[in-house]
Amino acid sequence: MKNKAIELLNSVSLRRTGPRLAILEALLNADAPLTQDQIADAIGDSAPNKTTIYRTLTHLVETGLVHEAFLENRSQHYELAHHCGKQCCHPHFTCRQCEQTHCLTGVSTPLVELPKGFSIQRQQIHIDGVCPDCRTRNKTKEIGQI
Amino acid sequence: MKNKAIELLNSVSLRRTGPRLAILEALLNADAPLTQDQIADAIGDSAPNKTTIYRTLTHLVETGLVHEAFLENRSQHYELAHHCGKQCCHPHFTCRQCEQTHCLTGVSTPLVELPKGFSIQRQQIHIDGVCPDCRTRNKTKEIGQI
DNA sequence: CATAATTTTGCAACCGGGTTGCATTTATCG
């Protein structure tokens, strides 16, 4: 993953520094959007200062490598943009029971057709409900209660 | 609008108080989701304490009268739920130039078809780009420059 | 290589949206 991180940094001509590589690696290993806090946790003891993480993420967003994901959570989430189309990101699903967010990279996501005069730059879809794990968990519990 | 507000409060059997009526009226008059701050501004001098506004909004969301809209803004927005289907809210469009948010109540919004096992409770779509006003403003500016 | 110019990083202090605890006020009902 380190090679991939270096490659990504080069592709947008940002200087190759320790913090940046670590943050990119964390995002490469993630399977859902991460907050600053989660990125720091993923990196561990050698994690950069939170200010550095935020500033790095800002750079990565500006270059287009990273997208901001707007989940219902109070804090901002970030993920690599490589699963997103130019105008349409893949949808995100957040489970109301376990609070986990899933990237729905497989599903087809039609663009909303905008009224005359609006020009789109990016569309994001967020869904919440109950995830497969929690559903089966609920069912087995029900059965147990009968 | 005051009658409508009273009616709404009755429909969910919440006590009829000054702050609640004022907040509902503000939401009834709005044409886009509002923050606590914007609600207070809309009400003016007689606006309730911000804690009261937040607690009222929480009540209204719990009863289903009001929805939370997750815009890219750092603060939470609220709007009446009457333009939303059971599982699918109307999309919101935020202009990157003038920062204004528009409710797209007219457009058709297909539900994403979820992978096996996921059960939906609510889908929200957010789009950003340039609004009609800003687009024409840009065009006339371009012409002026030539 | 030395050193000056430029970026990047870390730290502490700060900002602002939102919440909590608690005392006071108000709505509802008999």
Place this chain on the structure above:
DNA sequence: CGATAAATGCAACCCGGTTGCAAAATTATG
């Protein structure tokens, strides 16, 4: 009206995120 439960206001707090500034690391220049 009085009792009771709910609603309100205020101050203090929480926490995600930002800012200013000095120290460290990179890069450019002679």
